[in-house]
Amino acid sequence: MLYRRLDDQRKQASAQLATTLRENGGNPQARVERDASVALYADRIAQLDAAENGLCFGRLDLADGQRRYIGRIGLFDPADEYRPLLMDWRAPAAAAFYVATAAAPDGVRRRRHIRTSRRTVTGIDDEVLDPSAVDRYGAGDPRRGLTGETTLLAALNADRTGRMRDIVTTIQAEQDEIIRADAHGVLVVQGGPGTGKTAVALHRAAYLLYTHRERLTRRGVLLVGPNTTFLRYIDQVLPSLGETGVLAQTVGQLYPGVDARAVEPAEAAELKGRLDMVEVLTAAIRDRQELPDEAVPIRYGNDEVVWLDAATCASARQRARDSGVRHNLARPVFCQAVIDALVRQVAAGFTAEFGIDVLDAGDLAEINRELQDSPELWEVLDGLWPELTPQQLLADLFTSAERLAAAMPDYPDEQRALLLREDGEAWTPADAVLLDEAAELLGEDTSAERAQAEREHAERVAYAQDVLNIMELDAEEVDPDELIATDLLDAEELAARHDDTPPMTAAERAAADRTWTFGHVIVDEAQELSAMAWRVLMRRCPSRSMTLVGDLAQTGDLAGVTSWAQVLHPYVADRWRLRRLTVNYRTPSEVMAVAADVLAAIDPAAEVMPSVRDAGVRPWRLRVDPAELADRLAELVAAELAGLGGGRLAVLVPTSRITELGGSVDQPTDLDSQVVVLGVGQAKGLEFDSVLVVDPARIVAESPRGLSDLYVALTRATQRLGVLHPGELPPVLDRLEPRDYPVGAVRS
Numbered sequence: 001m002l003y004r005r006l007d008d009q010r011k012q013a014s015a016q017l018a019t020t021l022r023e024n025g026g027n028p029q030a031r032v033e034r035d036a037s038v039a040l041y042a043d044r045i046a047q048l049d050a051a052e053n054g055l056c057f058g059r060l061d062l063a064d065g066q067r068r069y070i071g072r073i074g075l076f077d078p079a080d081e082y083r084p085l086l087m088d089w090r091a092p093a094a095a096a097f098y099v100a101t102a103a104a105p106d107g108v109r110r111r112r113h114i115r116t117s118r119r120t121v122t123g124i125d126d127e128v129l130d131p132s133a134v135d136r137y138g139a140g141d142p143r144r145g146l147t148g149e150t151t152l153l154a155a156l157n158a159d160r161t162g163r164m165r166d167i168v169t170t171i172q173a174e175q176d177e178i179i180r181a182d183a184h185g186v187l188v189v190q191g192g193p194g195t196g197k198t199a200v201a202l203h204r205a206a207y208l209l210y211t212h213r214e215r216l217t218r219r220g221v222l223l224v225g226p227n228t229t230f231l232r233y234i235d236q237v238l239p240s241l242g243e244t245g246v247l248a249q250t251v252g253q254l255y256p257g258v259d260a261r262a263v264e265p266a267e268a269a270e271l272k273g274r275l276d277m278v279e280v281l282t283a284a285i286r287d288r289q290e291l292p293d294e295a296v297p298i299r300y301g302n303d304e305v306v307w308l309d310a311a312t313c314a315s316a317r318q319r320a321r322d323s324g325v326r327h328n329l330a331r332p333v334f335c336q337a338v339i340d341a342l343v344r345q346v347a348a349g350f351t352a353e354f355g356i357d358v359l360d361a362g363d364l365a366e367i368n369r370e371l372q373d374s375p376e377l378w379e380v381l382d383g384l385w386p387e388l389t390p391q392q393l394l395a396d397l398f399t400s401a402e403r404l405a406a407a408m409p410d411y412p413d414e415q416r417a418l419l420l421r422e423d424g425e426a427w428t429p430a431d432a433v434l435l436d437e438a439a440e441l442l443g444e445d446t447s448a449e450r451a452q453a454e455r456e457h458a459e460r461v462a463y464a465q466d467v468l469n470i471m472e473l474d475a476e477e478v479d480p481d482e483l484i485a486t487d488l489l490d491a492e493e494l495a496a497r498h499d500d501t502p503p504m505t506a507a508e509r510a511a512a513d514r515t516w517t518f519g520h521v522i523v524d525e526a527q528e529l530s531a532m533a534w535r536v537l538m539r540r541c542p543s544r545s546m547t548l549v550g551d552l553a554q555t556g557d558l559a560g561v562t563s564w565a566q567v568l569h570p571y572v573a574d575r576w577r578l579r580r581l582t583v584n585y586r587t588p589s590e591v592m593a594v595a596a597d598v599l600a601a602i603d604p605a606a607e608v609m610p611s612v613r614d615a616g617v618r619p620w621r622l623r624v625d626p627a628e629l630a631d632r633l634a635e636l637v638a639a640e641l642a643g644l645g646g647g648r649l650a651v652l653v654p655t656s657r658i659t660e661l662g663g664s665v666d667q668p669t670d671l672d673s674q675v676v677v678l679g680v681g682q683a684k685g686l687e688f689d690s691v692l693v694v695d696p697a698r699i700v701a702e703s704p705r706g707l708s709d710l711y712v713a714l715t716r717a718t719q720r721l722g723v724l725h726p727g728e729l730p731p732v733l734d735r736l737e738p739r740d741y742p743v744g745a746v747r748s
């Protein structure tokens with residue numbers, strides 16, 4: 001019945017879309033409305049299509065005898081006063097499906113999970129919520145209080161596909177509370193690896209779009225993830241929930257027009273991530289407001305010459321700096337101040353020569369005009385106060401030791417050297433953030449772009465007018481009573497009809513506009529963001545409606561977060577909320593026992609989130625001869641794959657050994673292949689059925705946050721974990737079971 005209703009709705013939306021597409025008349029206003037309707041129907045069809053698999057996945061039997069079906073979208077019966085047939089999982093009345101427990105049944109008698117394959121029901125799991133029943137699990141057992149345990153465990157034990165799936169059928173109570181939390185203000189979600197932070201962040205985006213559809217469709221939602229591989233890993237989750245309007249970007253993509261992926265030393269990124277960079281950039285800009293070393297001759301008018309000296313430039317520079325506007329916008333102030341001074345200088349020359357003021361206002365205006373027309377003068381002015389793009393400013397700065405010295409006078413030489421490079425345009429993610437800051441500090445003169453847009457519009461109208469003129473000529477022989485094109489259309493309207501740039505969604509407009517402000521911003525792996533990156537993100541979200549998910553113990557980036565309070569204080573003081581996720585769904589208990597030792601070494605006070613399941617396989621280690629590492633690795637990969645069935649395997653290696661061990665530093669990595677070799681940093685947020693960690697000692701040694709990197713690597717496994725160590729094993733991994741080569745996995 002529900003699928004029949006889905007089909008009806010789909011048919012209806014397709015028919016409406018087809019009718020709207022056929023409407024091609026009307027004025028520009030009607031055209032805009034038509035485009036809006038087309039987008040609306042197309043979105044609706046996409047939503048209905050996305051609901052096809054697992055349309056209805058739950059049923060609630062209430063104590064009062066009512067039944068509620070829960071699914072991916074809401075469906076209603078038009079023949080029966082729009083009685084709800086299926087409730088959208090995000091509707092308030094569906095919340096009980098996720099949060100009702102035996103202890104607090106909230107009017108629910110029975111919760112049923114319905115499994116389907118295409119349009120056939122393949123299984124059901126029932127839970128009777130009986131407050132008098134004794135809990136199966138003891139206090140402290142992570143399985144106590146799970147919702148839909150059987151369905152959940154089936155989902156967790158399933159082979160990974162290389163892409164994240166939605167968890168809409170098995171959201172747990174503590175996750176649901178975060179997903180449905182109020183949209184206002186900053187919400188920080190802290191949770192250990194595998195507690196569902198990413199899943200929760202994505203489902204929260206879907207929930208917020210459902211609940212605040214109008215506002216958020218207009219302003220858009222921004223999702224920031226750690227790297228492009230991660231964004232590919234999650235890119236099917238929101239579409240599978242019927243939501244397509246979220247703009248997903250890495251920090252390196254935040255500055256429009258630049259996709260910053262170049263790699264740089266961690267220390268350089270750390271330096272660029274400090275808030276002090278605002279001062280450095282300010283100084284770098286002031287350094288571009290130069291004075292001539294000696295007076296420069298300027299030819300103008302009829303081969304006359306006037307000398308431009310440093311004092312004149314200094315006073316013009318002061319005037320421009322005092323104007324209070326940004327560098328690029330202050331440039332006209334500087335130029336005019338120089339020209340005024342030169343005019344005065346010429347007038348003073350005449351006065352000195354003739355003893356009286358010989359020039360009247362008209363003469364002075366003429367000299368002013370001649371100076372304005374002097375290409376030589378503009379060339380000199382361009383050198384003294386150049387109009388700068390953020391890219392020019394940074395590329396010039398990073399490729400010049402002198403400019404770096406001028407912008408960073410108080411920094412030690414080694415730090416300045418960290419920023420010096422040959423290719424100024426090899427943008428790194430940390431640079432993207434600085435480009436944004438530079439754009440703020442330079443000020444953008446958009447008058448040229450506006451003039452260009454107006455010119456293009458005028459050209460389109462002129463072309464349309466030509467077309468109409470030709471049509472009118474052709475129509476001269478036509479009966480005067482007959483309607484012709486020009487009776488119905490003017491050039492503006494015709495031009496508007498032929499403006500075939502498709503209407504952009506909020507996400508598309510936002511991606512192209514640095515000054516766009518979003519309705520909501522979600523940051524995943526938020527612990528990796530530098531102080532400078534937070535500054536940019538806060539500019540993108542003045543409403544401070546944000547969800548930040550992360551785990552401080554996983555911070556790998558040197559510029560990353562070590563305290564949420566510290567990073568948020570400058571923007572919201574202490575007006576932010578913290579929620580915790582406390583159960584590990586990904587990593588089985590055997591793997592977590594190993595990772596827990598590493599966590600204790602990072603922070604003895606940190607709490608280990610209990611795993612919800614065991615894998616039945618003990619993690620192992622194997623010592624290998626360094627010279628044979630590559631060969632042994634290849635053999636072990638083959639052996640692991642043979643035992644994996646359809647699952648995925650990741651080989652996680654030290655960043656400095658990525659290329660040597662068969663990985664690639666380029667992003668994104670191909671997640672569809674069964675085996676991937678990734679650096680520890682690249683594996684952030686991902687998961688695999690089986691993980692081989694290579695050379696843990698190097699992982700720990702190669703970064704001051706090396707233990708966190710190792711912790712991230714170990715916690716990527718959903719089933720099996722092996723560690724290959726070509727040297728000594730770091731003592732934090734002592735718990736690993738030694739494995740003889742080449743026997744099978746160690747069974748527990």
Ligand SMILES: Nc1ncnc2c1ncn2[C@@H]1O[C@H](COP(=O)(O)OP(=O)(O)OP(=O)(O)O)[C@@H](O)[C@H]1O
Pocket residue numbers: 152155156165167170171172175191192193194195196197198199200551554585586684685686687715
């Ligand atoms: N309620 C749930 N139902 C089914 N699967 C879940 C649930 N919660 C989490 N998972 C699964 O657990 C795994 C880990 O989730 P996720 O990647 O969101 O964790 P995370 O906290 O972001 O981890 P990390 O910090 O290590 O990146 C995913 O495969 C996710 O689908």
